Amino acid sequence: MNIVKEFRADYDAYIIGAGPVGCVLAERLASELNLKVLIVEKRNHVAGNCFDTYHQSGVMIHRYGPHYFRTNSEEMVQYLSKFTGWIPGNYIVKSSVNGELYPFPINLLTLRKFFNDETLDADGVEALLESKRIKCENPTNSEEFVLSRVGKDMYETFYLGYTLKQWSIHPKDLAASVCGRIPVRLNTDERYVDHKFQLTPDKGFTAMFGNMVTHENIDILLEADFGSIRNSIPKGRLTIYTGQIDEYFGHSHGQLEWRSLEFEFKEYDQEYIQPCVQINYPKEHDYTRTVEIKHVTGQKHPHTVISYEYPRAEGDPYYPVPREKNDAIYKQYKSLAEQETLNNNVYFCGRLAEYKYFNTDEVIDRAMNTFYLIKSKYDN
């Protein structure tokens, strides 16, 4: 990576943020359009929230929360394979309830254990759930959604407490999609997600995104905030902005709400502590989950590190808060952003700039689409 110490105004393109979106777009613009690119990043590293690093013990950790890469796109895996090798994704999650561990997302094994009936099969469980479901044709919030899928007992055990801790908002005040993202399976598939490809970069995400931005046309300015260089970018010069959209427009339509997290990393003098990478605590403790990322990185080390995740109202922006008030504010910024693209050649892409929770594969897809849009202008 070519790290530079100072801003210069003679690049063909500027990218604000060295997260997945920034790295993919820098790579595409440099290798496909032969543009000279400067990435400006306020942190001291690339890879955005996918950043992984080594704890003082030597154990690799995911600094901003566990990242389980998955996608259904073979094309994306092929693209990323230019920058990394892979190991299989070992994404297993359990929920701790009254001292017992239950497979999560809910599957047949969870249901057998919860209803204390080892004989339940898919048909039996469907009939049982049908008798528990609280019917709702068109669920408009997360509570209605979960009640209509699994009924009151499971809702109160697995979802209610976790959601309250995570968001500090009652599920009935959260969009149906928040809990709707989690599948309920009537088979014994224990994998956390259903995607065709579940893979972890063999040397980590930081190495993968770092390799992406080694092209000679790409320079990186670290520990520099957009605000400090904004007025030095020549007017109309191609700029891709991946920071917070309301910040870009000086919060002129108000502040968008974000949910934050605090991570506590603790070292233990044994090889493994947990049976799987993630344990959720819907009812116990102040933290929502504990993560032992060694299960995913596959690192061999005599010690282990557990991260304890505490949801917070203040701090770095992690999750957009999906409720009506924020949707309305975002719409106003989106329309300002569209004007800014037309008038000043500034593109807005990614989690912070589009105020939407995207998984890494989804955000890479957004970056590719933005690239094609920019390319179409260069082609004409």
Ligand SMILES: Cc1cc2nc3c(=O)[nH]c(=O)nc-3n(C[C@H](O)[C@H](O)[C@H](O)COP(=O)(O)OP(=O)(O)OC[C@H]3O[C@@H](n4cnc5c(N)ncnc54)[C@H](O)[C@@H]3O)c2cc1C
């Ligand atoms: C807790 C958590 C867990 C997650 N787990 C998964 C998972 O398991 N699987 C998965 O696929 N995805 C996961 N994700 C999603 C994944 O992190 C995002 O999809 C991805 O990081 C978004 O990429 P991005 O480039 O849009 O934003 P980011 O990764 O946030 O990168 C944006 C970059 O811009 C920089 N920046 C912002 N403002 C400025 C500024 N003003 N000046 C300069 N630089 C700036 C930031 O410092 C940051 O480095 C998770 C996200 C979170 C929060």
